[in-house]
Amino acid sequence: MTALFPFDNSYARLPDRFFKRIAPTPVEAPRLVRLNRALAEDLGLDAVRLESPEGVSVLAGQHVAEGSEPLAAAYAGHQFGQFVPQLGDGRAILLGEVVGRDGRRDIQLKGSGPTPFSRRGDGRAALGPVLREYLVSEAMHALGIPTTRTLAAVTTGEQVIRETVLPGAVLTRVASSHIRVGSFQFFAARGDVEGLRALADHAIARHDPAAAEADNPYLAFLEGVIRRQAELVARWLTVGFIHGVMNTDNMSIAGETIDYGPCAFLDTYDPATAFSSIDRHGRYAYGNQPRIALWNLTRLAEALLPLLSEDETRAVAEAEAALSGFAGLFETAYHGGLNRKLGLATTRDGDAALAGDLLKTMAENGADFTLTFRRLGEAAPEAGSDPEPAAIEAVRSLFIDPTAFDRWAERWRRRLTEEPDVGTARRQSMRTANPAFIPRNHRVEAMIEAAVERQDFAPFDTLLTVLTRPYDDQPDFAQYAEAPEGGGRGYRTFCGT
Incomplete structure (x- = not known):
């Protein structure tokens, strides 16, 4: 019988100081x-x-699969700006690597028990964070955003103690690699x-x-990481x-979203x-993410x-030149x-200001991000077909002051007249850029x-099921596109460790 996972473990062939060998x-x-x-x-x-x-026994960490060389990777990191010289996989174990249709992929268990890097932690994961990562990572994949993915979620039959007693679980994560800036x-x-x-x-x-x-392979590598991260964020x-x-x-460094x-x-x-309960000063707020990405990349360049x-x-000078390219990328x-969304x-010239003014108007008027852009697509004029008044009103209704949207929309429609004739394709094109369904926070919490x-x-x-088809109209699941009462203000997330 063939192996459950056809492992070929390149990271395990690196020197021993890169990791600690340990079984789940x-x-x-x-x-x-x-x-x-x-x-x-x-993955084949x-x-x-x-x-x-x-299979479930392996996915839970009960048994080590043939060909696996389980290990916990060593790394450091800046956590909220403070450098910690040793972190490492404290509750994750890399089982090995498989080569599938899309190349080499890591197979890692999260919540698989303590490692030498656990820092007095139990190395376990609670069911809630495991399901969150499964759901959100697969939603991100369906949205077309580079991400680690989830192969499986398994309950352990054990309990973990956090603020309260919770059911334990193990998540099997798949990644291009788990190599980090840290x-x-x-x-x-x-x-x-x-x-x-x-x-x-x-x-x-x-x-x-x-x-x-390249003439300087390490500089070319740095430039590649910078490009991938700029595009990802x-x-x-x-x-x-x-x-x-x-x-x-x-x-x-692979340019994938990791660690949900x-x-x-x-x-x-x-x-x-x-939203994060531990981000008390908003260091990682939505609008700060590009700046923080560059800050993190600067730490990579320093390393x-x-x-x-020599x-x-x-x-x-070479590092600074590479980093200077981040803003443009x-x-x-x-x-x-944003242009595709519009x-x-x-x-x-003027497109960035047009998009920026819409975002500013949305912020001033409490408009829902996802619904505004999705409904904007339905309200877009097409050759030979004006949008239905109801479609326009559906967007206007999202704004505290609908006339603020009207003033912006007049500029938008004028800009669309400068576009090549796309016939009746504009609305469909906008649907492919503006999802109807995202992992709404209140829905994730209810799940x-x-x-x-x-x-x-x-x-x-x-x-x-809904989130794996984010760009499709799904009338039977229309309620999953709706915004929460109060616009989600006051929502808090927790790291789940």
Whole structure:
């Protein structure tokens, strides 16, 4: 019989100081909540075997699969601006790597027991945060945003103690890799240039093979990470996503969204929104995310300085030049995304101001971010077809002062007349840029409550079904597109560790 996972573990072949080898801690009574069968197929895995007792046992950490070399990775990180020289996987264990249709992918268990990096923690995960990560990561994937994904969620039959007693669970995460900005900081803080170089060479081979052919491969690698992060954060903003804990140890050099802790989505648009209970000063607020991304990338550049050049002055100059490109990359991606949301296929002077003025008007008038853009698509004029008055009113009704929207909309319609004739395609094009369904925070909380309090996973299944088709009209699930009462103000998320 073939192996359950056809592992080929390149990270485990790095020097031992990169990680600690440790197996998951067995649990009492593992039970499969959900297997992501589509992802299993993409990875070339046998979904039927994964759902069998054999598969569930591995997904829960009960047994180590053939070919697995379980390990907890070492890394450091800036947490809310404060540097911690050693963090590491405190409740996650990398089982190994598989090669599927989309290349090499890590298979990692979260909540699989204590590791040498647990810092007195129990290494376990509660069911609520596991379901949140499953749901939100798969929603992000469906939205077209680079992300880690979830292969499975398993309950453990055990309890974990946080503020209260909660059911335990294990999540199986799939990622292009788990290499973080903090991974490089770990070696830089120790003056371990040999380790830094080995990590960089591994990351280049895995994520930036073309960089190996550049005159300065490490500079090319840095530039690649900067580009990926600039584009990623721009995509976050266009769907109203707030990561919540953008520490350097939570920034993947692969350009994927990783570590869904106190994450959430905007309801009412306000760039100062910060939902995380531990982000007391709004460091990682929605509108701060581009600035924080650049701050984190600057920490990566500092870590890479010994590799950029033996001449420190030259290394700093090259790093600064690379970092100076972030703003342009971000603005191009962000404003391109906003243009698509506004139905603009071309770019003209004044477009950024047009989009910015809409956002300002939304903030001043308590308008819902997702609903405004979705309904705007229905209110867009097309050749030979004016929008229905009801469609226009549906947008206006989102604003405390509808005439503020009217003044902006007049400018928008004039700008659309400058676009090439797209016939009747504009509204459809805007639908593909403006989701109808996002993981509404109140819906996520209701789903978690049902699962944790009543062991009722039907809300999870329904919400997952809806969110995997975010751009489609789904009349049977129209209520899942609705904003919460009060616009979501006062909502708080927790990291779940």
